[in-house]
Amino acid sequence: KCLPALLCRGLYSGLRVILQPMSSSAASSASPYNYESLKVSQARDHVLHVELNRPDKRNAMNRAFWREMVECFHKITDDSDCRAVVVSGAGKAFTSGIDLMDMATMLQPQGDDAARLAWNLRKTVVEFQETFTVIEKCPKPVIVAVHGACIGGGVDLISACDIRYCTEDAVFQVKEVDIGLAADVGTLQRLPKIIGNRSLVCELAFTARKMMSDEAKSCGLVSRVFPDKGAMLESAFDLASDIATKSPVAVQGTKINLIYSRDHSVAEGLNYIATWNMGMLQTQDIVQSAQASFEKKTPKDITYSKL
Numbered sequence: 001k002c003l004p005a006l007l008c009r010g011l012y013s014g015l016r017v018i019l020q021p022m023s024s025s026a027a028s029s030a031s032p033y034n035y036e037s038l039k040v041s042q043a044r045d046h047v048l049h050v051e052l053n054r055p056d057k058r059n060a061m062n063r064a065f066w067r068e069m070v071e072c073f074h075k076i077t078d079d080s081d082c083r084a085v086v087v088s089g090a091g092k093a094f095t096s097g098i099d100l101m102d103m104a105t106m107l108q109p110q111g112d113d114a115a116r117l118a119w120n121l122r123k124t125v126v127e128f129q130e131t132f133t134v135i136e137k138c139p140k141p142v143i144v145a146v147h148g149a150c151i152g153g154g155v156d157l158i159s160a161c162d163i164r165y166c167t168e169d170a171v172f173q174v175k176e177v178d179i180g181l182a183a184d185v186g187t188l189q190r191l192p193k194i195i196g197n198r199s200l201v202c203e204l205a206f207t208a209r210k211m212m213s214d215e216a217k218s219c220g221l222v223s224r225v226f227p228d229k230g231a232m233l234e235s236a237f238d239l240a241s242d243i244a245t246k247s248p249v250a251v252q253g254t255k256i257n258l259i260y261s262r263d264h265s266v267a268e269g270l271n272y273i274a275t276w277n278m279g280m281l282q283t284q285d286i287v288q289s290a291q292a293s294f295e296k297k298t299p300k301d302i303t304y305s306k307l
């Protein structure tokens with residue numbers, strides 16, 4: 001064999017080793033899901049449960065929370081073993097929104113003059129927005145299960161999730177006007193697209209009035225209401241498990257395209273998915289799924305490769 005060909009092959013093998021993605025077990029043993037404000041556990045096969053975990057403070061969103069949600073969802077995005085996520089709150093309530101004790105220091109502007117103060121404050125708001133936008137950027141479906149109070153930042157959080165369940169005792173409140181600010185981390189942008197009723201969004205956001213579970217269901221904010229938290233979580237885990245049996249190529253491609261299409265015209269959405277599927281239609285998952293269908297099997301009978 002000629003020397004240049006051998007050198008090329010050696011270089012190629014070396015590159016393959018360097019570019020080889022870390023297996024999920026190696027990744028998770030190096031950096032487990034370990035947080036101060038969140039508790040992450042494996043609820044079912046391929047299903048992670050992310051709990052807001054400051055029950056004594058009604059899961060108020062403190063400094064650690066705003067940072068850890070981003071870290072957690074980045075990790076979930078890269079975790080090839082995870083195919084669906086359930087988010088819920090520990091204790092008496094889902095969340096009481098931003099931590100009012102931490103708020104002053106978290107939003108304290110820094111800078112030598114008005115321009116620099118404003119510049120840095122804008123950066124802070126954009127960073128806070130990322131705490132919930134990561135949920136939307138994560139290609140794994142995220143189901144949120146709300147019980148009790150879901151206030152302020154809580155509505156921003158659930159608006160970024162894909163599927164919303166709640167209990168009969170759930171209370172939703174776009175509370176920001178009551179603390180003197182216009183909601184700025186997602187509610188005003190996402191909620192109108194979820195409930196499709198601008199009049200109702202304005203009413204909720206201008207007055208901060210409470211919306212109970214029956215109204216949340218009738219306006220389309222949540223898709224199901226349960227008598228208690230236990231029943232809700234069981235159903236949320238069942239739903240996540242069901243999603244996790246399907247092809248991850250199909251499910252994650254569906255989430256990404258649904259979100260893209262929400263923010264673009266039909267023509268742009270069709271163009272995007274055509275380009276998407278020119279790669280993804282080449283998956284073995286289609287061959288396996290079609291074969292299973294011929295054999296009267298379901299996705300549950302198929303082992304799809306990790307994504």
Ligand SMILES: CCC/C=C/C=C/C(=O)SCCNC(=O)CCNC(=O)[C@H](O)C(C)(C)COP(=O)(O)OP(=O)(O)OC[C@H]1O[C@@H](n2cnc3c(N)ncnc32)[C@H](O)[C@@H]1OP(=O)(O)O
Nearest residue numbers: 056057058060096097098099100101128149152153175176
């Ligand atoms: C760039 C910024 C972007 C973000 C903006 C976000 C804005 C918002 O989120 S606006 C909404 C702010 N939240 C509130 O106004 C809610 C305040 N809390 C309540 O109304 C009640 O606590 C609640 C109805 C949620 C629950 O009532 P309950 O009787 O069950 O509990 P409490 O006795 O009131 O509270 C128990 C302990 O938790 C502490 N706590 C509750 N909420 C917060 C909070 N938001 N921040 C900090 N701490 C909170 C409360 O002080 C009690 O603590 P302790 O006295 O030590 O037991």
